[in-house]
Amino acid sequence: MPIPQRTGVISRALLRDNAYRSIRDAIVDGTLQPGERLNDAELAQWLGVSRTPVREALTRLEEAGLVLTKPGRYTMVSPLDVQAARAAQTVTAAMHELAVREAVPRLSAAEITAMRAANTRFAAALEADDVDAAIASDDEFHGVAVTAAGNPALCTVLEQFTPVLRRLERLRFASVSGRGSVALHDRIIDLCEAGDAESAATAARDNWLSLDPGADFGLPDEALGT
Known part of the structure; x- marks a missing residue:
């Protein structure tokens, strides 16, 4: 090894x-x-x-x-298991939906600014094909709402299930399809700034559900689960 x-x-x-x-x-x-x-x-x-x-x-x-x-x-x-990834995706999307719903009434102008700055760094990282920087910026972006929600149970669930999706996100951010996440993030930010908790929460859920666990991203067969 x-x-x-x-x-x-x-x-x-x-x-x-x-x-x-x-x-x-x-x-x-x-x-x-x-x-x-x-x-x-x-x-x-x-x-x-x-x-x-x-x-x-x-x-x-x-x-x-x-x-x-x-x-x-x-x-x-573990090989990349589509069924396990979809299960993790459903839970993770629900947790981020909850985080944004709980966070919107508490978000300050500084936190909205932090979300925009993180998404700007995210877009630049994708443009530069810097997957590590893209992952870090994506974490920062979503982390603003997760932190603002102040829900420890939510954080515990995300700690368990997010890593399964992170392997797929790395592949997505290395491909052209990852560029679409920038616009999805912008929509979440705009809705948070407008104070529309329900629409922002739905947008956050849709953002996470936009990752396609079934896409092979050119992976060899041995990397994929059966």
Whole structure:
């Protein structure tokens, strides 16, 4: 298994959560590819921790749908599963709809400005074919409403299901179809600024439902689930 060329990248505090996030991010950003076998000893060496938090992290990642385990045989990065992605998409869209509905009455002018600035950076990143910057800006954009909503339960659900979609978003933002998200974001911002919570919430839901889990984006067959 090829592993990232970094060592000791994780602190000793909160080893379990940090190991989970580090491996999750490596799966989401494509460092660890769909179908790639995972070796807990190699992952532990990369992260600079013992194998115990790595094994616990892999169990959580399996529950999140990012890792597939066959006891006694293998642990690997899950192929992109269309059915699982659609399930995650439905939940994620509903959570962002709720976040915007709850956030609109609380949004300040500064937060609206922050949303516009994030979308400007998002558009520039897409134009430059900088997928990492596009993902970061997209997170910033949606994060304004999620933070303003002030709903911890909502954040917990998004923490579980968003990573499944992030792998597909990276592929979308690397394609021409990703450009359409800029206009969808602009509509959400305009409705938030107008104080139309219901329409803004619907627009946020539609934005997340616009991602097509069934699109293969030119992926090889081995990257796709059956």
